[in-house]
Amino acid sequence: MSDIKVSINNGESTILPAGSLAKTAVAELLSNKQRKRTVAVFINGEVVDLCTPLTEDSVLTPIQTGSAEALSVLRHSTAHIMAEAVRDVFGTEVKVAIGPSIEDGFYYDFDRKEPFTPEDFEKIEARMTEIIRKAVPFTRSKVSSESAIERFSAEGEKYKVELIKDLGVPTVSLYEQGSFSDLCRGPHLPDTSFVKAFKLLRVAGAYWRGDEKNDMLQRIYGTAFFDKKALKKHLNALEEAKKRDHRKLGKELELFTIQDEIGPGLIMWQPKGALLRKLIEDYWKDAHYQNDYELLYTPHIARQDLWKTSGHLDFYGENMYSSMDIDDVQYQLKPMNCPFHIGIYNSRRWSYREMPIRWCELGTVYRYERAGALHGLLRVRGFTQDDAHIFCMPEQLEDEIFNILDLNLQILKTFGFDKYEIYLSTRPDKYVGSDEHWEQSTEALKLALEKKGLAYTIDPGEGVFYGPKIDIKIKDMLGRSWQCSTIQVDFNLPERFEMTYTGKDNQDHQPIMIHRALMGSLERFIGVLIEHYAGVFPLWFAPVQARILNITDSQIDYCNEIYAAFRKAGIRIEKDLRNEKLNYKIREAQMAKIPYMLIIGDKEKDSHTVTLRLRNGDNIADMSIDDFIEKIKQECEDGKNS
RNA sequence: GCUCAUGUAGCUCAGUCGGUAGAGCGCAUCCUUGGUAAGGAUGAGGUCAACGGUUCAAAUCCGUUCAUGAGCUCCA
Numbered sequence: 001m002s003d004i005k006v007s008i009n010n011g012e013s014t015i016l017p018a019g020s021l022a023k024t025a026v027a028e029l030l031s032n033k034q035r036k037r038t039v040a041v042f043i044n045g046e047v048v049d050l051c052t053p054l055t056e057d058s059v060l061t062p063i064q065t066g067s068a069e070a071l072s073v074l075r076h077s078t079a080h081i082m083a084e085a086v087r088d089v090f091g092t093e094v095k096v097a098i099g100p101s102i103e104d105g106f107y108y109d110f111d112r113k114e115p116f117t118p119e120d121f122e123k124i125e126a127r128m129t130e131i132i133r134k135a136v137p138f139t140r141s142k143v144s145s146e147s148a149i150e151r152f153s154a155e156g157e158k159y160k161v162e163l164i165k166d167l168g169v170p171t172v173s174l175y176e177q178g179s180f181s182d183l184c185r186g187p188h189l190p191d192t193s194f195v196k197a198f199k200l201l202r203v204a205g206a207y208w209r210g211d212e213k214n215d216m217l218q219r220i221y222g223t224a225f226f227d228k229k230a231l232k233k234h235l236n237a238l239e240e241a242k243k244r245d246h247r248k249l250g251k252e253l254e255l256f257t258i259q260d261e262i263g264p265g266l267i268m269w270q271p272k273g274a275l276l277r278k279l280i281e282d283y284w285k286d287a288h289y290q291n292d293y294e295l296l297y298t299p300h301i302a303r304q305d306l307w308k309t310s311g312h313l314d315f316y317g318e319n320m321y322s323s324m325d326i327d328d329v330q331y332q333l334k335p336m337n338c339p340f341h342i343g344i345y346n347s348r349r350w351s352y353r354e355m356p357i358r359w360c361e362l363g364t365v366y367r368y369e370r371a372g373a374l375h376g377l378l379r380v381r382g383f384t385q386d387d388a389h390i391f392c393m394p395e396q397l398e399d400e401i402f403n404i405l406d407l408n409l410q411i412l413k414t415f416g417f418d419k420y421e422i423y424l425s426t427r428p429d430k431y432v433g434s435d436e437h438w439e440q441s442t443e444a445l446k447l448a449l450e451k452k453g454l455a456y457t458i459d460p461g462e463g464v465f466y467g468p469k470i471d472i473k474i475k476d477m478l479g480r481s482w483q484c485s486t487i488q489v490d491f492n493l494p495e496r497f498e499m500t501y502t503g504k505d506n507q508d509h510q511p512i513m514i515h516r517a518l519m520g521s522l523e524r525f526i527g528v529l530i531e532h533y534a535g536v537f538p539l540w541f542a543p544v545q546a547r548i549l550n551i552t553d554s555q556i557d558y559c560n561e562i563y564a565a566f567r568k569a570g571i572r573i574e575k576d577l578r579n580e581k582l583n584y585k586i587r588e589a590q591m592a593k594i595p596y597m598l599i600i601g602d603k604e605k606d607s608h609t610v611t612l613r614l615r616n617g618d619n620i621a622d623m624s625i626d627d628f629i630e631k632i633k634q635e636c637e638d639g640k641n642s
Numbered sequence: 643g644c645u646c647a648u649g650u651a652g653c654u655c656a657g658u659c660g661g662u663a664g665a666g667c668g669c670a671u672c673c674u675u676g677g678u679a680a681g682g683a684u685g686a687g688g689u690c691a692a693c694g695g696u697u698c699a700a701a702u703c704c705g706u707u708c709a710u711g712a713g714c715u716c717c718a
Binding site: 202206210217218259367369371374375484519521552553586587589591602617 | 645676677715
């Protein structure tokens with residue numbers, strides 16, 4: 001057998017007999033410490049495990065603890081360990097499906113009649129710990145698909161059999177650790193002892209291959225790390241997310257309520273939430289006015305014929321509520337605002353000189369969502385879109401997209417979102433409009449993104465049937481992504497509604513239509529905002545900006561007097577003049593996350609000032625009423641323009 | 643819609659083996675007038691999600707429905 005040259009990162013190299021394992025090379029080329037951190041290697045850009053035989057000259061790049069790839073390998077292996085443990089505890093009648101690593105951990109799907117319970121988790125975890133302690137090696141073997149099918153059939157592992165059959169390849173790889181053998185592409189850890197910290201988190205139903213026509217399996221989710229500290233940090237982050245849950249904060253801060261009597265997925269805004277929403281809406285309207293948009297209002301229902309013309313009944317009918325009869329004519333609740341804006345467009349003739357036309361509306365729409373999909377403010381059945389439609393000539397498309405992106409990012413930034421992922425979705429298999437149109441507009445979207453200097457990812461074939469689109473996913477304080485903004489080009493509706501404008505040539509031309517929503521829906525956006533800020537809203541859109549706290553009854557008159565003055569000045573202020581101790585009032589104001597507490601005692605009353613306490617516990621020396629009004633106004637301006 | 647879990651006072655939750663309900667917070671009244679995260683006392687408040695069944699007896703056991711949660715799926 002000939003020798004081969006193996007090097008690490010093109011650095012140190014060694015000569016080994018062909019067929020040596022990657023492990024051997026790593027052992028020879030890395031220090032003991034480095035070796036212990038190595039869980040797999042890249043060879044030619046591919047992640048493989050350490051028991052891979054090397055057959056030719058190779059350059060290895062070690063994958064070491066601390067990297068995302070290593071974590072993914074770890075979690076994948078932990079999923080296998082969990083599967084082994086489940087079968088050890090509950091027997092081989094439990095069938096296994098798939099068990100990949102996912103963003104924050106891993107899962108494994110099991111087919112078992114009885115549901116897994118929290119007590120079962122303890123048993124599984126205990127068994128996993130035993131397996132990990134034994135440092136069982138993961139070994140890989142290549143077998144013919146035929147023999148693998150034979151073997152898994154004999155074991156009754158029908159899901160594995162189905163997977164292999166669908167792969168349609170001559171050989172497959174199996175991974176084995178201890179008593180457990182699994183169809184798997186790998187790679188895996190050298191042995192189970194690399195798993196230093198793990199936890200099973202929850203169990204939920206999941207269809208085999210995500211198809212509801214298939215069997216319902218039980219999916220156990222868990223997570224794993226290379227050290228206990230990281231696991232603890234992750235669990236703390238989950239706790240933190242729980243604390244920020246907008247449903248919990250929404251209740252505590254009295255922002256909104258959802259009630260059985262009213263119906264699921266229908267939001268009622270309580271006074272504080274309504275005020276919060278008004279502030280956001282006002283800002284949004286001002287920003288649009290400043291950017292040359294005009295505001296529209298349109299009805300909530302329309303004749304069914306409209307929805308036939310628009311194509312919504314054909315393409316979106318499943319999400320629309322059934323019709324109602326008004327004087328023998330059928331009407332339907334709107335799931336979208338676009339046909340109404342088109343109606344306004346078609347109410348008169350337009351000249352090319354008037355293009356582009358930019359119309360916006362905070363339009364409330366109703367869409368049917370499956371019961372299991374509803375979630376607080378984030379997924380509801382009635383919501384208000386921050387909608388806009390731009391009608392323009394083809395040559396204006398790029399500029400318009402650029403302007404939309406500009407306004408879009410400005411608004412997101414004002415609300416504290418300056419990290420995002422941008423996706424450009426191109427033509428799907430089923431589409432309307434000419435290829436030329438598609439190419440031109442996709443190009444216009446690209447150019448606008450590039451001109452704005454934005455990095456984006458292309459989602460091939462993910463466009464809507466009527467045109468290409470740009471989606472923006474914002475990242476919140478905890479690093480979670482939320483899809484809010486969407487910008488869609490539409491060749492379909494202008495055609496269906498026979499929209500025209502008179503060109504320079506005195507001929508009719510068809511405008512291009514752009515749909516766009518920046519926040520997506522107010523409900524959803526506010527839900528995200530609550531979690532992003534953990535309810536501690538910036539002063540400019542905090543529903544309550546200040547609360548007056550008196551020390552004794554002797555300041556009540558003065559408190560009422562300044563309360564009136566602040567309200568008149570447009571400060572959102574409350575007063576707490578109850579017969580309670582100051583400590584008690586401060587505690588309540590603090591928990592209500594009110595930005596400023598105005599402490600009023602005899603001192604302030606006599607000097608005609610207020611003493612400020614901030615919600616972070618800091619104190620600001622007393623200042624005059626006018627100075628305080630000025631301060632709040634200035635801070636709000638700064639907040640809005642940040 | 644599907645799987646599993648949950649549903650008790652305005653809120654957060656106890657409630658054992660089936661014997662018709664309990665705490666803390668909040669709320670009301672009274673005492674207390676207290677300068678930076680909970681002063682004290684008394685009191686009101688519940689068809690135990692709804693409907694049906696088993697039982698001498700159901701918050702508790704069974705069934706159905708509704709809602710909520712974790713997911714699957716879908717999407718703003």
